[in-house]
Amino acid sequence: MDNFNEAENLLFEADKLISEDKIVEGKEALFSALTEYPDYGKFHNYLGWIYHYKMIDYEKAQKHYLLSIKLSPKYHAAYHNYLYFLFDSGKYKELIDFVNKNLQKEFLDKGTLYNQLAKAYELRDNLKEAYKYYMLARKNTTATNYMEEINSSLLRVKSKMGFFERLSLINKH
Template sequence: MESLSFYENQFIKADALISEGNSADAKELLEDILSQYPDFGKAHNHLGWIYYNKLSDYEKGVYHYKLAMKFDSKYPAPYLNYTYLLIDLGRYAEAKEHINFTLANLENADNSTYNSELGRMAEYEGEFAAAYAYYKEATKNALNPNFIDNMNANMKRVKDKMSIFEKLKLKFK
């Protein structure tokens, strides 16, 4: 069996292949890594991403994201990727529970992004005042000007969807 260091380098190659749009070769490389090191959390995350985003195999995406979180519990990427997958599948209750768990337990969780996703779910559910509040919260610790611009656009969009009474409530908060 080759050393973990070799497979960490293989992982870096797989990551580069994904960045280059070569998901097929990246998938093969990740599967090879996992055949030798089945507890390599980052490889599970990337494989989950390929299954979810490139192959639309959501069940395998969920499977690999859960393994990634289990085996590398401090690696933030699978927590966020799993959130996106749950929301895209319309599994909002699970997504909210997962976000709450992540924000409470993951030391380096991106609070702004998770609030943005809570806003997205609230907007999908027609809870425009809640969506507005989440988007506003998302801007508080954000540093990326494009992200802040997107949150401001989201707040404007949901405000336009609100009833007159919801808009009045915003003015008095």
């Protein structure tokens, strides 16, 4: 990219509009910025977020998240946002595949990856796998509030399990 600083400044301006709840203006600023810097993946991440959370257009959200990952393969926010998108859109199999494909990337937060993986397994009614990944999420996080959420999830999953499933957990730990 010829002028990285200028692209960052344009992103900052778009982010400011979005944080002021000027979503349409922020979206227009991002599209305008893409005409100057078409290979700057962070713009696509923000567009994915707008389409995902503000416009509820999952097709466009997915397109922009994937473009962000393709164009900026080390930009962690795009991976995490895409992970939340897959969960929100009920694409649990895709979420599981996505996490397994990207788990070894050092720049991604393992606690978040494992937590979302656990949620996907829980909603697919694979409670033992869900429990296993919630345990890994707990092991790989340092955020206190996130730890509380994970502990709550562990209790919830155990309460959904039958007697023999719970018993098998005792034998493993």
